[in-house]
Amino acid sequence: MHRTHTCGELNINDLGKEVTLAGWVQKARDLGGMTFIDIRDRYGITQLLFNMDENADLCEQARQVSREFVIKVTGKVVERTNKNPKIPTGDVEIKVAALEILNAAKLPPFLIEDETDGGEDLRMKYRYLDLRRNPVRNNLVLRHKMAQEIRKYLDAQNFIEVETPVLIKSTPEGARDFVVPSRMNPGEFYALPQSPQTFKQLLMVSGFDRYFQIVKCFRDEDLRADRQPEFTQIDCEMSFIEQEDILNLFEGMTRHLFSTVKGIQLEEFPRMAYNDAMRLYGSDKPDTRFGMQFTELNDLVKGKGFPVFDGAELVVGINAPGCAAYTRKQVDELTDFIKRPQIGATGLVYARYNPDGSLKSSVDKFYSEDDLKKWAEAFKAEPGDLMLIMAGPTEKVRKQLNELRLEMGSRLGLKDKNKFAPLWVVDFPLLEWDEDSQRYHAMHHPFTSPKPEDIALLDSKPGEVRANAYDLVINGTEIGGGSIRIHDRSLQALMFKHLGFSEEEAQKQFGFLMDAFEYGAPPHGGIAFGFDRLVSIFAGLDSIRDVIAFPKNNSGRDVMIDSPSSISDEQLKELNIKTTV
Incomplete structure (x- = not known):
């Protein structure tokens, strides 16, 4: 040694x-x-x-x-x-x-210290050096500990870890697949799995009533701080259960992780219906570390001659506590923030509740002080608060106001990384309308079961059908999501029909699963946690990159090994892929 x-x-x-x-x-x-x-x-x-x-x-x-x-x-x-x-x-x-x-060693291109002088691009190019730094190494140690505790917890609950294939078939639903050409089957392609979804359902048909896997998944989609082209899921499935069983067991796993890894004892997780989350926060993953819930004002503001409010489907706002002293410049900054192309709002109305009890708004021409007092009552505002109001189409304006709420949470220091606010969001819509394709898509995936009492609405009001689906949200980040699955062939065929599949398309894509349902499929459901996101929350990070040993950049490139890269003409020929000059 x-x-x-x-x-x-x-x-x-x-x-x-x-x-x-x-x-x-x-x-x-x-x-x-x-x-x-x-x-x-x-x-x-x-x-x-x-x-x-x-x-x-x-x-x-x-x-x-x-x-x-x-x-x-x-x-x-x-x-x-x-x-x-x-x-x-x-x-x-x-x-x-x-x-x-x-x-011996060359002089490193940046300091191998906790506080380094290396920028992100440089550190990613020399990731093997960056991994020597305590903060990055500690994140991977944290990841290791969490993986061990997950396995301990699930093993104690009689789960079996089963590996599923990495080379599978491409399916049309969900994000874009990464595809792999088959040399032995010219002109045909494998896909890398976005999730082991169908395989874990087949394991339930096989009698493995409690399955889990800490597994790599792949999605060819645009990247951001909490997305990578390859990521890791804690993938789980159970038989002979109902939704409540899954929520209780995996709430238990999450609490176990916080207790054993961080020494934090969490209370019972609250539940919130999807419709309430959208109405109160404009998001299906609300950050409940702080208040500023939405207040709808249609009944108070319409019919006063202000065309922006009169012509809007929804007028809604938030109350920013203690912000009445904001200068015009600060309010203009907020207006510029919501007008950014990523948000797309057209403007912002505000009303100050001054410390002396007087009220002043940006639309005083249309609304009296008595009107503004009614606004303040609706917002439950107090002297010193600032009411921020937006108007527009319901779905759009809620999403825009959500961005403003999160921005205010940051500005007011309310997004404490040492505070954890878990939440189950339940009763999602089964289907969502897509304007581009002019048809309904599965909000989660095609195997999610509808609420039994809503099945009759599939033909007449498909947008109102609720799913047996649930997401776990912590601090405004979706950590995990799942559903009770369809386990009956006829209901699965009906679901494919409403998603626009012909019988032939459904059989070609998913016939293996529907055939399996005819051999005794038990009632089953599951959940998948984003392991990278979960570790990043434990580490107090906004990006998942520093909890992954060798991450990709925003362009999906590994700048350390220079990947992806071209391959030789000989390899292309072997794969029967023709190149163009």
């Missing part, structure tokens, strides 16, 4: 021991008569001491090493004179008797 101990475990109880350490040079300090080197591995840092008076040759050798050299040292554990209480090994140092340079 190159070492007897790690660089993070020696302490005052080890005084006098002869030890061997190996690791990377964090920094070196030449003080003339003495040289100090901090040696680092993933467990910590230990200070090394080289004394010129006792061994000049060894001290000279120590002066040859630089940052990130890989070295091995042997020496005696002694007590430090200048102790460092910030590290576990800060009471001791190694008085070095022998030094071996295992590998």
Whole structure:
């Protein structure tokens, strides 16, 4: 062995021991008569001491090493004179008797420190160096611990971990597939799974009544902070259960993780219907760490001659506590924020509830102070508050106001990363209308069962049919989602019909699943957690990149290995893929 101990475990109880350490040079300090080197591995840092008076040759050798050299040292554990209480090994140092340079290193392109001078692009190019930094390494240690606790919890609940195929068939629903050409079947393609959905349902048909898998999934879609082209799911399925069973069991798993990994005891998770989430927050994943719920004003503001409100389907607003003192410039900044193309609002109306009790709005021409008092009552506003109001088509204006609410939450410091507000959102619509294709699509996926009492509405009012579906939301981020599945062939065929599939298309795409239902499919349902998102919330991060060992950038590229890349003409020929000049 190159070492007897790690660089993070020696302490005052080890005084006098002869030890061997190996690791990377964090920094070196030449003080003339003495040289100090901090040696680092993933467990910590230990200070090394080289004394010129006792061994000049060894001290000279120590002066040859630089940052990130890989070295091995042997020496005696002694007590430090200048102790460092910030590290576990800060009471001791190694008085070095022998030094071996295992590998020299070039000067890194950025500092390997907790606070680095490297930008994100540079650190992603040299990700193997970035992974040496404590914050990034600690995130991966956290990920490991969470995965272990998930497996412990699910194993104790009689779940079996089963691996499902990575090369599957492409399906038309959902996001774009990554496709893989088949050399042995010219002109045909595999797809990488967006989810193991149909396989875990088939496992239920097979009698594996409790399945889970921590599994890679793939979606060829536009990227953002919480999306990567390849991501990891905690994928689960259960038989002979109802929705309440799944909510209770996986709420238990989430609480177990917070308790064992973060030492936080969470209360019982509240439930909220989808329609209420949209009405009160304009989002199916509301951040409930803070208030500012929506207040609808149609009855109070219409018919007063203000055309923006009179012509709107919905007039709705939020009350920003303590913001009546906002300057015109600050209000203009908020207006500019919601007018950005990503949000697309046309304007913002405001009303100040001044500390002296007077009310002033940006539409005083149309509304008296008595009118504004009624607004304040509706908002439950108090002196010193600022009411922010928007108008437009219902669905659109709710989404726009949600963005404003989240922005105000950030500005007022209400989005505390050390506070956790979990929430189950339930009773989603089964179908949603898509303007581009002019047909209904499954809001979750085609295998989600409708509420039994709503099945009769499929023909007459398909948009009103509710699904046996549920999402777990924490701090405004969807962490997991699932549903009770369809397990009857005739109902599954009906669902495909309402999604615009012909019988032939449904049989071609999903005949294997419907055929399996004829051999005794039990009632079943499941859930999938976004593991990367869950770890990032535990780590207090906005992006999932730093909880993934080797992530892609916003263009879906791995700039470290330069992927994706072109392949040779010979490979293309083998795959029967023709190229154009």
